[in-house]
Amino acid sequence: MGKKRIGILTGGGDCPGLNAVIRGVAKTAINQYGMEVVGILDGFRGMLEGRFTILDYEKVSGILTIGGTILGTDNKTDPFNVLEVVNGKKETVDKSDVCMEFYRDLGLDALICVGGDGTLTIAGKLAQKGANVIGVPKTIDNDLMETDQTFGFDSARHTATEAIDKLHTTAQSHHRVMLVEVMGRNAGWLALESGLAGGGDIILIPEIPYEIDEIIAAIRRRNRFGKRFSIIVVSEGARPKGGEQVYQRIVDDPAEPKRLGGVSNVIARQIEQATGIECRVAILGHLQRGGTPTPYDRLLATQYAVKAVELAVEKKYNHMVALKGRDMVAVPIERVMGKQRLVPRNSPLIEAAICVGTSFGVKMD
C-alpha cells in the first residue's frame, strides 16, 4: 500500500490562525503518520480549476504566526451553484462533479476543509457525493453550530477591543459620540464581546433590534450623570426594530450576495439630528481579519489541526472537529450545515453587560 494522501483547503473569508491550521495538519500528517499532504489553492475555486500544491515540511515551516492563508481562499465559489452567463443571463450551474473528479484524480484519502458555515455546508454536500471530508471551524463571526468557539474569533475580538480602547480617549477629549462598527454578519458575538471587554456604553447586535429613541435616551442619561461622551459598539448586522439591515455592496456570491456594512453611519446621523452632539464613525472592516493570531487562536488552531488528522487516520470522515469545554471532539458535519449560531437572549454575557449599565438600544426586562 502507498502512502496515505490527504488534502486541505481554506474557504470563506480569511482570518488569523488559518496558517496555524495548515501547519498543524501538514506537520502532524508528515511527522506522525508519514502521509503526503496536498494543499488546494483558493478554496473550492481551486478545486474547480484543478489548482494545488504539495505541502512539504519546508512550505509549512515558519507560518504559525502569519495572518491570512498561504493556500489562498475564496468566499464566492459554491461548486453546486456556479454563476455563469447563459444566453446573456446569469444562471447558477451545478459543477460539483468537477470537484469530485479532481478529488479522485488527486487520489485523496480525505479532504480537510477549513471554513465557516458556507465552506462546511459545501463540504457536507461533497461528502454526500462520496468524498471523505473533515471540517475545521473557522470564522471571526464565531457563528458556527456545535463548537464552543471557532478559531479566528479571539484575534478579531482582540483587534476590535484595542480599537474601542483607542477610540475611548478621543471620544472623551472631544465630548463626542463615537460609533465603532464591527463585523460578524448576522451574529452579534464580536460586537457583544469586544463591546463588553472595551466598556462600550451601548452595544447593538442583530439579535436585539434597536430603537433609536432608546439609544438617544441612553446617551442623554449618561450626559445627566456628567459623562459627555459615549461609545457605541455596532454590529454590522444590527437593524432597527421592524427595519432592515444596511448593505454596502452586492457581490457575485450565489449563497450570500449582500455584504453588510454602514449601519453606524445611519445611526450617527439620527443621533446628531436629535441631540446636536457630534458623532464620529469608525468602521473597522477587514482590519479585524488581519494580523498575527493571538496565542489562544494559535493553540486552538493547532489542536483543531491535530484532531482533524487523527480523524483522517481513524477514517472518521464527514465530521467537524469541535471544542466542547476543554475537549476536542468530532461532530457529524450535517449538524453544522446551513445553520448559524446566534447570541441567545439569555446569554450570561448579555446579563453581565446589563448589570454594568450597558444599553442594548432597547428596553430590556
Ligand code: F6P
Ligand atoms: O464571515 C466573515 C466576514 O468577515 C463577515 O464578518 C463579513 O460580513 C464578511 O465576511 C465580509 O466579506 P468580504 O470579505 O467579502 O467583504
